[in-house]
Amino acid sequence: MSLIRRTARLRSLCLRGALFGAMFVATPLHAAAMTVYKTATCGCCSAWVDHVRDAGFEVQAIDVEQARLIEHKKEAGVDQRLSSCHTALIDGYVIEGHVPAADIRRLLEERPDVAGLAVPGMPTGSPGMEYGDRVDPYRVIAFGDEGGMRIFAEYGD
Numbered sequence: 001m002s003l004i005r006r007t008a009r010l011r012s013l014c015l016r017g018a019l020f021g022a023m024f025v026a027t028p029l030h031a032a033a034m035t036v037y038k039t040a041t042c043g044c045c046s047a048w049v050d051h052v053r054d055a056g057f058e059v060q061a062i063d064v065e066q067a068r069l070i071e072h073k074k075e076a077g078v079d080q081r082l083s084s085c086h087t088a089l090i091d092g093y094v095i096e097g098h099v100p101a102a103d104i105r106r107l108l109e110e111r112p113d114v115a116g117l118a119v120p121g122m123p124t125g126s127p128g129m130e131y132g133d134r135v136d137p138y139r140v141i142a143f144g145d146e147g148g149m150r151i152f153a154e155y156g157d
Helices: 002-027 043-054 066-074 099-111
Strands: 034-038 059-063 088-089 092-096 116-119 138-143 149-155
Touching: 034 043, 034 066, 043 059, 059 116, 066 088, 066 092, 092 099, 099 116, 099 149
Parallel strands: 034 059, 092 116
Antiparallel strands: 034 088, 088 092, 116 138, 138 149
């Protein structure tokens, strides 16, 4: 094989290897699709869906009746004390309420042994609940299948 052919073949192999490797580097850690259950009339839920989409998550938003939403929460193991207006599922985790996208990304990167994350209620200033510059204090709670809870992140004053 001539030197020119060997050089061209080597370049081709290197290029293929680089492209193959780039597929893995370019794939975000949060590439799993997120399914969000919400009611059709909740504007803050739609705003939160926009927030996570803008952060790079692939989202399928499904509008359901309130009774079915409550069933989804029960099926997902969401404690009533953690309940909010929408419930999402992503890569084996439950996301309840207005959890910031950065915390979801951290959850997927760190993979802690929890069932999911929740922002109970609808705190002003959380994603989807923006009101000017106001951010009321709120916590992102990591919760387990057995009812255990711990603070995952805190926001506001």
